[in-house]
Amino acid sequence: MLQALFEYQSxxxxxxxxxxxxxxxxxxxxxxxxxxxxxxxxxxxxxxILVPETMNPQVKEVAQLYTRPHGxxxxxxxxxxxxxxxxxxxxxxxDSETAAVYLEYPSYTxxxxxxxxxxxxxxxxxxxxxxxxxxxxxxxxYKPPGExxxxxxxxxxxxxxxxxxxxxxxxxxxxxxxxxxLVKQMPGRLVGLTRDAEGERAFAMILQTREQHIRRAKATxxxxxxxxxxxxxxAAYMAYLGGEGLKELAEEIWYRTRYTSKVLVEAxxxxxxxxxxxxxxxxxxxxxxxxxxxxxxxTLSRExxxxxxxxxxLTPWLYKDTGIIAVTEAHSKEHIDKLANAIREAxxxxx
Numbered sequence: 001m002l003q004a005l006f007e008y009q010s011x012x013x014x015x016x017x018x019x020x021x022x023x024x025x026x027x028x029x030x031x032x033x034x035x036x037x038x039x040x041x042x043x044x045x046x047x048x049i050l051v052p053e054t055m056n057p058q059v060k061e062v063a064q065l066y067t068r069p070h071g072x073x074x075x076x077x078x079x080x081x082x083x084x085x086x087x088x089x090x091x092x093x094x095d096s097e098t099a100a101v102y103l104e105y106p107s108y109t110x111x112x113x114x115x116x117x118x119x120x121x122x123x124x125x126x127x128x129x130x131x132x133x134x135x136x137x138x139x140x141x142y143k144p145p146g147e148x149x150x151x152x153x154x155x156x157x158x159x160x161x162x163x164x165x166x167x168x169x170x171x172x173x174x175x176x177x178x179x180x181x182l183v184k185q186m187p188g189r190l191v192g193l194t195r196d197a198e199g200e201r202a203f204a205m206i207l208q209t210r211e212q213h214i215r216r217a218k219a220t221x222x223x224x225x226x227x228x229x230x231x232x233x234x235a236a237y238m239a240y241l242g243g244e245g246l247k248e249l250a251e252e253i254w255y256r257t258r259y260t261s262k263v264l265v266e267a268x269x270x271x272x273x274x275x276x277x278x279x280x281x282x283x284x285x286x287x288x289x290x291x292x293x294x295x296x297x298x299t300l301s302r303e304x305x306x307x308x309x310x311x312x313x314l315t316p317w318l319y320k321d322t323g324i325i326a327v328t329e330a331h332s333k334e335h336i337d338k339l340a341n342a343i344r345e346a347x348x349x350x351x
Contacts, residue, residue: 002203005228006191008235015238015246016139016153017146018175022188022207024231025172026223028156029059032102032133033066034174034187034221035152039100039129040071041185041220046099046128047071052078052085053315056108059133071099080317083111083274083283085119094122100129100152105145106138109311109324110257110281111274120149136160136173136234138279140243141250145175152176159328161237162230171230183207187221249329253280256327256336263340264325268347273322280328283311286321288347293323299346305339 005023012021025031036049049067051060053075064073077089085103094101101123106112113119120130132150137159139145145153157171158164176182183190192206241249261282264271270285272278286293293310300307308324327336 002191004232006203008231011235011238016175017144019178020183021175024226025174026225027170027172029062031154031172031174032059033063035131035154036063036067038185042181043099046097048097049073049100050076051102054078054109082276083109084113085115094126098128100131102131104133106279109283110278112277117148137250140246157234160234169227171227252329260327260336267340267344281324281326292321303342
């Protein structure tokens with residue numbers, strides 16, 4: 001078990017280009033909450049975490065719950081044309097109270113932010129940490145968080161061959177760059193490689209900072225669940241595909257995303273909403289008012305087709321007629337064409 005978890009840590013560290021990976025967290029949302037707490041501990045005296053206004057609302061809700069007794073989560077704007085971080089607005093909001101700046105990569109709306117490195121530089125300029133929420137498949141195609149200057153990288157490992165399992169269990173990814181303060185304040189546990197008394201290779205738990213092992217008030221995490229079995233499954237998946245295989249998988253999703261956008265437009269939707277690089281998640285608008293995205297999703301569900309969430313309420317300028325449609329390697333051309341035809345019929349013929 002220890003060796004398998006060590007392999008998971010090593011493979012994930014290589015994928016993310018990060019120095020230290022724990023093994024592991026409950027899911028992506030709780031990993032994000034733990035990262036925010038670590039930032040507040042490392043940047044002691046600072047109480048503010050800045051997040052994009054288009055942050056995944058489920059992840060945001062969990063992170064706010066984690067940080068509520070210790071600090072506050074505040075939003076910075078994204079550009080309405082590109083969906084990328086608004087650097088001017090971000091810089092105006094960073095101050096001596098800011099412990100960390102968080103960026104999703106890709107974002108909840110599918111945008112692969114070309115400003116990611118600049119966001120990190122702004123955070124570091126004001127001595128705040130740079131936290132990235134990543135997709136482990138996407139980083140095989142785009143620049144990994146380590147290359148972009150992330151201090152902490154978090155994410156959900158579900159795409160790494162883990163079944164949906166009616167919502168769980170999943171896998172929380174948690175990685176930091178090599179810094180004594182960051183490593184010491186990591187939640188969860190680390191497995192290390194050493195030598196035993198006879199000089200043979202051995203594996204050992206080298207860091208355990210949950211409440212089961214030390215005083216509760218001094219614990220860095222009280223989550224108690226690390227989903228080790230899911231981490232081992234993810235490690236087997238990464239080892240089976242290898243670096244080139246993961247990149248090919250990410251590229252396959254990229255091509256399917258582009259094809260889906262094309263046929264969705266032909267079916268009568270406006271897509272994508274942003275002028276930026278996007279991957280897997282396609283933000284769309286239903287132009288036939290007062291017909292909304294929720295109406296479309298309800299119509300499609302009666303045909304046995306489930307689309308993504310509505311963007312209603314995410315941010316004031318994304319109206320109730322917008323939502324997300326996502327495709328992965330699991331969707332064939334026939335699946336995508338079926339979706340487009342169903343949308344065309346629902347909207348009255350498309351164009």
